[in-house]
Amino acid sequence: DVKVTQSSRYLVKRTGEKVFLECVQDMDHENMFWYRQDPGLGLRLIYFSYDVKMKEKGDIPEGYSVSREKKERFSLILESASTSQTSMYLCASTPWGSIAGNTIYFGEGSWLTVV
Amino acid sequence: QQQVKQSPQSLIVQKGGISIINCAYENTAFDYFPWYQQFPGKGPALLIAIRPDVSEKKEGRFTISFNKSAKQFSLHIMDSQPGDSATYFCAARPGAGSYQLTFGKGTKLSVIP
Numbered sequence: 672d673v674k675v676t677q678s679s680r681y682l683v684k685r686t687g688e689k690v691f692l693e694c695v696q697d698m699d700h701e702n703m704f705w706y707r708q709d710p711g712l713g714l715r716l717i718y719f720s721y722d723v724k725m726k727e728k729g730d731i732p733e734g735y736s737v738s739r740e741k742k743e744r745f746s747l748i749l750e751s752a753s754t755s756q757t758s759m760y761l762c763a764s765t766p767w768g769s770i771a772g773n774t775i776y777f778g779e780g781s782w783l784t785v786v
Numbered sequence: 787q788q789q790v791k792q793s794p795q796s797l798i799v800q801k802g803g804i805s806i807i808n809c810a811y812e813n814t815a816f817d818y819f820p821w822y823q824q825f826p827g828k829g830p831a832l833l834i835a836i837r838p839d840v841s842e843k844k845e846g847r848f849t850i851s852f853n854k855s856a857k858q859f860s861l862h863i864m865d866s867q868p869g870d871s872a873t874y875f876c877a878a879r880p881g882a883g884s885y886q887l888t889f890g891k892g893t894k895l896s897v898i899p
Contacts (some may be wrong), residue, residue: 675829702885711795713875713891714830721885729886761829765885775887777829 674698675778677762683784690749692781694762700776703745704729704763705737708780714761720745721767752785759783789813790878792890799897805863807893809876812857818879820887821850821861825872833874834861866897 675696684690696703704719706729716729718737726737734756738746745764749756759782765775791810799805809819820835836843836850836859843850849862863870876890 711891713792714889716886719886763829775832777831779827779829 675762675764675776677760677778677781679781680779681782681784683786684749684752686753686785688752688785690752690783690785692747692749692760692762692783694745694747694778695743696745696762696764696776697743698764698766698776699742700764701742701767702765703739704765704775705735705745705747706761706763707731708759708761717747717760749783752783754785757783757785790876790888790890792876792893794893795891796894797896799863799866799895801866801868801897801899803866803897805861805866805870805895805897807861807874807876807895808858809860809890810856810858811878813878813880814857815881816878816888817881819850819852819859820877820879821848822875822877822889823872824875824892830875863895866895868897868899871895871897 678693702721705717706714708714715731717735720726720739723742736748759780761780762778763775793808821833822830823833824830834845834848836852838854847864852859874893877887
């Protein structure tokens, strides 16, 4: 069974803290994504990566960075967390050559609260 | 900016009824239109998808209707069941070779007994 695992499901962090959200996929997929999901706003792409050490900005990259040192792992970093970053974060992956959306797999989400 | 406009934001349907969710887009380069279903506490999962050269696609109780000239597509859930209660997202792919999807804002469906 395919698996995208977000290790931290629920986090509470203080304003100004550095936050790491980790995502691991076991499907040997080349492409990985970080989305942010907010009520009434849908899913918004933060960053994506199409290969190790490669990254591209999505629609809302401000305040975030990413790291992809290994193919299976894609990390989202909040350098200095703010209350506006309280949200649910979704990681996803898809292989090269797939029709985007045809075989995209999502993790179960990481709920981040910044106080 | 590429957008997909989804409506309604929330929907309450009686068990056995038909649930209809609509999406509209402007970018004629969109070439693939998937729908995702998300249960509380879970990530979205692909439900059904359609290409613009097809006007309708049916999988079980779920049907996508596509109107290319109007740039609209919709999800119909026939004989809606309480287990269908979830948030539904439409999405669109901005052309072949793109791995990015543009998502609608979601519709929260509640099917009441």
